[in-house]
Amino acid sequence: MISLFFSALIYASLALCVLLSYRVAKVVNLSFGSIFTLGGYLSVFSLFITPIFGAWIGLLLHIGSKRMDASKATIFSLGIAIAIEEALRILFRVENILLDSRIFYFFGYKLVFEHFLASMISATFLILFLAFELKKPFSRLKLKVIEEDIENAELYGIDAEKARAIVLVISSAFFCSIGGLYLSGRVISPTIGWLYMIFSLFIATIANVFREKAYILLLPTSFGVCWLV
């Protein structure tokens, strides 16, 4: 039960990233899967470089696709995804890499430390965003205006492009570092991240049905989906 809860936390935060990049950056970011995998491979060297590389790819994605409409940006992100996957395949193709992991005791439960850390980071991310969503500071209002219509946002004096860049950078960095943590203890392959992306995309799609309440209902949705399948 407790591990289910931790997984749900992680998927909820990943789905949050998917949802944010869909609504604010207007792209169904298909490169998240490869970024997740990249995080896993990078964690062989160091966990601290994962968010940096993730952020860098997010920025690349933003710069590459900022003048495109939603469908083209999505196709662009698919291209980036395949490119990253291919690069990983060339660099690491023949190795069966089993990532290190540590055991951690949590109220009598044995857990993998990195997974625990990943869910704690996710929880923090979710709580911060929830507070941001419920307290509605001015910056949240700005984000909402962008979500509805970028043109309008510009007329409201909001720098939509900057917001887009920030969302893509943060979500990619988040995906990358969670990938580094959550894949530890596993044997990884260049395509492994697709599973996590498709699953979080699935949760995000269900949550998206609730429209404005989507962000608040992400965690329950994620929990429900994890419990059901």
Added chain:
Amino acid sequence: MIGKLKAGLIVGLIVFLLFCATPPQTPTPQPQMPEIKIGVLVPKTGEFSSAGLVMENAAKLAEKHAKEMGYNVKVIIYDCGDKPETTKTAFLSLVREGVTAIVGTYSSPQAMTAADTANESKVVFVASVASADLESKVKTGNKYVFRNAYNTSYWGILAIEFLEKTKAKSYYLIGYEPLKTFNLGMFSLIKNSTKAEFRGESWVKSPTVSPEDYKRVAQEVAKKDVEVIIVGDPGLGSVDFVREYRLAGGNATIYSVGGTLALPDILAKLNISGIAFQAAALEVKAKTNLTKKYFEDYRKYYGTEANNYAGILTYDAILIVTQAAARGGDLISNLERGTFIGAAGVYEFDENHQAKWGSEKLQGTIGIYREGKIQVVS
């Protein structure tokens, strides 16, 4: 810009056409010892590329050892990818190279396609890894296909042997849903012929449908009182399952049908005691004089531990073909009648062209990883 691109395209294609049109070079015949050309199909790219590297290394090692034995062998390695389509094309390109026989391929669909292509192009194919239903091909008249790897039922036989050797009183089966047809065959064999008590079975869903399903199964099984758990998924997910099972407090011995959990590097890094696995051969249990040589030289030349399934069987397949071809005459009847030495034992083929695994001189090995060391169970 576009015009230039098109022009470039056209030039490229003309070059390609010219390349196609050049007549194939005819090999100069060697008068004394005829060269034995053996084609090897290795999944260098795609899903199985990690196994592909091991197979490639093993094939090169086989060439070297065969030469040391005095055979004039040339091994030609081609990438067969992870799809039957790529396998068929690679097979035909090897045929074009004029090989005596072709060994290798990894997955079952690849082996099936290769078997059909062998029949069409009249070139012997020795399946060294896949466990597909190749016997039926032989029964229906395809004389060109042989297999030195074990077939599906032998996987079950080894598992039964393990249960008997360890005198386990109870066992539990873990299947992998996408491999259901394969797993079910093996499971029914185990259920029918062991005295140990069957305590139930669980199926892990494909991670694509539910990436966390292995956790559910692991926790469910950890609560069960059972001595041996037989894992039917040799894929990457088995590592996740084993770790989760131990974290959830389960302490039964885990028996894996090979795959990832039989890789020495992975076992050492995972460092979880009580994982049993089946292998074609193990270094600690020499079966022929080639066994030790294989493992030692592999380490010497490639710097890693030898994979004990895909690698060793590819190695053996090359040696089998070499020995059969060197005898001269019809290769098929040589293979059907002869005995051949490999690193995993002494091979003979039955009437369905399947290597006689389980015979006196050719037996699988079961190892168990305990406290940092691999011990031989049988």
Added chain:
Amino acid sequence: MVKLLEAVEISLTMNSKKILDSVNLCFDRGINLIAGPNGSGKTTLLKILAGLLRPSSGKILLDGLDITMKKAHERVKLGIIMAPERMKLPLSLTVDENLRFCDRNRAYEYFPELKKISEKKARDLSGGERQMVILARAFAKNSKYLLLDEPFQGLHEKIKERIIKLLEEEGRKRGILVVTHDELEKIFSMSDYICVLTNGKLLYAGEKEGGEKILKKFFI
């Protein structure tokens, strides 16, 4: 003399179709009217001035400063505000939240009706109410120049009158550019500068007196 807002040789081509063809305009303080039949490029011109579209060629000057490459939000900071047509409004925000993007008190001063519905989401408002929110936000933000696209759409007669009054008042303080079909006559009589567009080409630009004939011939 440097004009408040100038458009120099503006052209726009989209999918190899000319939408605007070297349009030259200079607007100053007061009410300025752009008229023309449907599809003549009025809204496109407004969008170019606001920074939502970038012209294929030409320049836009604000107080003599070249702002062609500036994006819409940067132009807002420089003092160009646009109220878009077709009730484009962030619907998930309440009226009050929408007005946080301008001087709220002033907005309620202009349209006291909005105070009663301040906690309602824009989604639940009627068309006229939405238009009021759009105009309130545009008027209640300090700016040098105000671009209004069909400001009278869906509004009640009484409110239309109030807006005309408001335009008159505000026109003394800043430049206002109006694109409209409704109330054309009234706006025409108020305006200082008129331009008429047809098929992306400028038919007339200049004082009201000269434009009257052309405008009457076409529309009024």
Added chain:
Amino acid sequence: MLVSIAIRILVLVLLILPVFLDCYTKLLAASALTLAIFTVSWLYLEKDLGWASLGHSIPFGVSAYLFAINPLLLFFSPLTTFLLFPLSIFGKHTFPFASFVFSVFLWYLAHHIVFEGKGGEEGFRAPSINLDLIYLISVTILILSCLLIWKISNSYFGLKVKAVRDDEIAAKAIGINSLPFKVFGFAISCSLASIAGILHAAIFGHVSPGVFSPYFSLFPFVAATIGQGKIWSSILGSYTVVFLSWFLSPYVPEFHYAIYAVALILASYTQSYARSDRSV
């Protein structure tokens, strides 16, 4: 003009030449040929109807499976239209992704298709036909399908299909009921893709879940991008992808995916591939 004539001649040479070459080249050429038919089917849907599908492996793969399970089932393959067509409710912008996701879903589902104890992850053995024969059949079908598309595209009926593409509402206004035309266009495209799938299965004698993989679902898109959306150049594009990926795979693992990445990124910059954006 000269370039387009050169391309046509080159395509014809590429079609005829393998007849005189060895088995291996013929197989490679046959594989490129079926994929060229596949690309042509995709291109019709994209050009004349304005729907860019990233899941065209659905009719391709399903028909290949039907054919492998029982060759007589091949007559049901035009029905695969009704797997792809319903996805059009998502609209032109979402359709590419909806179809892509559906094809990935089928890819996983295909691992569970078991019939009389066979199938699953291993797939099915398809009736294998003599390579020379199937090559000639493929060439004939490619030429016929090009002719068919050219004929339909320029007929009165085809003009109505295009009218529906350009503006569905306007087409309705001038009295064209858009639904039958859309279904018809989808049916033509899906049937051609089905034929390509069946030929593919017959050439390799085997069908595995891989027929639903992104390699096939993205293939026509990539080939058409290389061919700049023109039929003859796209056929050449198919040959290019197959040959390049085959010859370069030993040096760059799964080279076709590298081509895919480049094509996808480039395609998102150029206007020429998807009509769906232009026909607002």
